[in-house]
Amino acid sequence: MSAEFKGLDVTIMGREFRVACPENEQHSLLASVDYLDKKMREIRDTGKVIGIERIAIMAALNITNDLLSSRVPSDFDVGDFKRRIDALQAQIDQAMSEQDELF
Incomplete structure (x- = not known):
């Protein structure tokens, strides 16, 4: 659909x-x-850029830079990250099961 x-x-x-x-x-x-x-509007209000097309291009460049800067670095190991999460989840599960035995 x-x-x-x-x-x-x-x-x-x-x-x-x-x-x-x-x-x-x-x-x-x-x-x-x-x-x-x-x-x-922020770019226009600085008065440094004139013309709607130039303002649009500057906004696009700024937004793209923000997006690319916020991305995960290329050397980030997703597999290692998932293994760490699984290990933490196992520790949490173990600690919770030990708490259940106390009551």
Whole structure:
């Protein structure tokens, strides 16, 4: 079953756009629109960047940099992380079972 796309009107920096979006993702899209609008207005308000296209590019670069900076480093070992979580879960289970024996 595929998601039904609907047109959604959004406003960014005073300009209206119609965006196709699955109905179940509209809330997420609106949050993204609010975030982008805020970032673009912050850039515009500095007065250093003029023109909607330049502001949009600067916002895209800033948001992309934030995203890439927040990613997990490439040397992160997911397998080791999962093993550690499993070991911690086993310790918790053991401690909980010992607590049950006290009562």
